[in-house]
Amino acid sequence: MTTQSEPGHGRPDPSLSAIMSERRQLINLAYRLLGSVAEAEDVVQETYTRWYAMSRQQQEAIESPGGWLTTVASRICLDLLGSARARRERYVGEWIPEPLPDRTEWINGRSAGTTADPADRVTLDESVTMAFLVVLESMTPAERVAFILHEVFRYSFAEVAEIVGRTPAACRQLASSARRRIRAAQAPAAPAARQAGLVRDFKQAWEAKDIDALVGLLDPGATMIADGGGLVSAVLRPIEGGEQIARYMLDIAGRAPNLTILERTVNGQPGLVAQHNGVTVTVAAFDVAGDRIKHIWAVRNPDKLRPWTVGPQH
Missing domain, CATH: 3.10.450.50 (Nuclear Transport Factor 2; Chain: A,)
Incomplete structure (x- = not known):
């Protein structure tokens, strides 16, 4: 699987910096999938925990560490989205995705009180507007993952299929259904x-x-x-x-x-x-x-x- 930022440029010996360079993309992916910065950070931490639980030999056998990390993070998100539906039913009142400050106003709110590393920041574009995230909430977990991976992160349907465990044709249908939901819900953006x-x-x-x-x-x-x-x-x-x-x-x-x-x-x-x-x-x-x-x-x-x-x- 290819990613936009292939760590180590295909070298079989991924360094710590190359692996950690994927962190920003993983945070961006997980936030769009879950609508929560806190949950996105937990997902990325769990993804890295699984990477470092492997032996060096197992790590070196992985052709694309970036692709592996994205696959694992996406699958964790898919599982969380499935359980989130039950959690939302127990939630008091309405559930709205977690709002993001502009990066110039970003203060990391984790209890450690440390200043946010630039890699922790989520890239702001039309795929994180509140209106967009609210429509994503109406999708099935598989629709949401297929749509975000293909439309936002430009993964092929073959790659999406490998992640969500469905055929490329099924993933194409999922993304198409998600696109229709977006079009039906969103008016043309005002300047x-x-x-x-x-x-x-x-x-x-x-x-x-x-x-x-x-x-x-x-x-x-x-x-x-x-x-x-x-x-x-x-x-x-x-x-x-x-x-x-x-x-x-x-x-x-x-x-x-x-x-x-x-x-x-x-x-x-x-x-x-x-x-x-x-x-x-x-x-x-x-x-x-x-x-x-x-x-x-x-x-x-x-x-x-x-x-x-x-x-x-x-």
Whole structure:
């Protein structure tokens, strides 16, 4: 199997640096498959544990260490996606993928408190927008793995088949089905400047408690979903309708008068971060269709906000 970054350039004696150079791609793959930085890091750690559990002779017999690592990580993710469905059914309220800061704002939230290594950062592109990740959540595990490996990481269907344990033709069908889901769910993206302007206007209207301005910025059929994970207060079901969302936002503003609202990049797109006494309590991602906000995803679960715990205050 080939990868975009073949470690060791085909040499049979992979050095530590060559093996570890695959870490960034593995983190990128696992985050897109699982929607969680913490779970992605666990997957990559388990993948390396399995590599180093082999003898040197076994390692040297592997023609493409990068391909081996990707295969193992993908299969671990496939297993996790299967069990995730049961976990999500027990989850309190709505489950939203873990939001990612822009790399200039990234602070690694692991308990060790160490500064994030550049290899830990997830590359931000259209395949990590919140809207995209939410559609991925609606796919079967096999669809999701086949689609991400083929469409995002450019693996051939023969290579995907080897990873997911199906025929190349079946993998082609899985990816095709996944593509249809993406097309059906996603409106054409608004220009970045337009998105940023709408999110900024939303912030200002929210701070001013201007319900008419909020309603005007929201699509009449807009949806807002919040994720508190049962750990903090959050609405347990989606809020439907622009006016209902506007009223809910004003209710929050009234109950939490000391919130500081900051414009931030969330999963590569304009978003908002709410801080209380310097601590991030909500990260909001937006989906814009035309000149209106169509979806808002508000992540409040503190376990998902660790990378946002400390950040620049500009």
